[in-house]
Amino acid sequence: DIIDDDLLFIDADMTFELGDVRRIEEHLKNYDIVTGLYILANDNPAILKRMEKDYEFIQPEKELFKVDACGAGFLGISSRIYHKLPHNPFTNIHEGELVHGEAISICHHARQFGIEIYCDPGIKLGHIRTKVFKP
Secondary structure, eight states: OOOOSOEEEEOTTEEOOHHHHHHHHHHTTTOSEEEEEOBOTTSOBSEEEEOSSSEEEOOOOSSOEEESEEOSTEEEEOGGGGGGSOSSTTSOEEETTEEEOHHHHHHHHHHHTTOOEEEEEEEEOEEOOOOOOOO
16 A cells, blocks of 8 residues: 655654644645654754764754754654655664664665755754763
């Protein structure tokens, strides 16, 4: 069966509002992959730029902007690109000793096929984290 609906991946530890979902839906009419903005446990935004051998965290711009990779905590994927992606685009990519997790891997695969990834910094998401304190 062919799926003709766009996908929105939402991790269980993300907080968002209905308006955030609607913004992603609107973006997917024109863009192939779109994420909102949220912070990871290491205090970095979940958006990255490809450097020579790895990806590095970047700071967000003020308007919708292109990224090389992003977290998959709130990730919209247009149905237009399903046929362009490999069978399992979330499979971890190995680059020598470096192993990219599923979020970086789908972005890496997408970029290999000329698919662009965007971040809307106006979609401000919460990321629920817990910390364990030891005396």
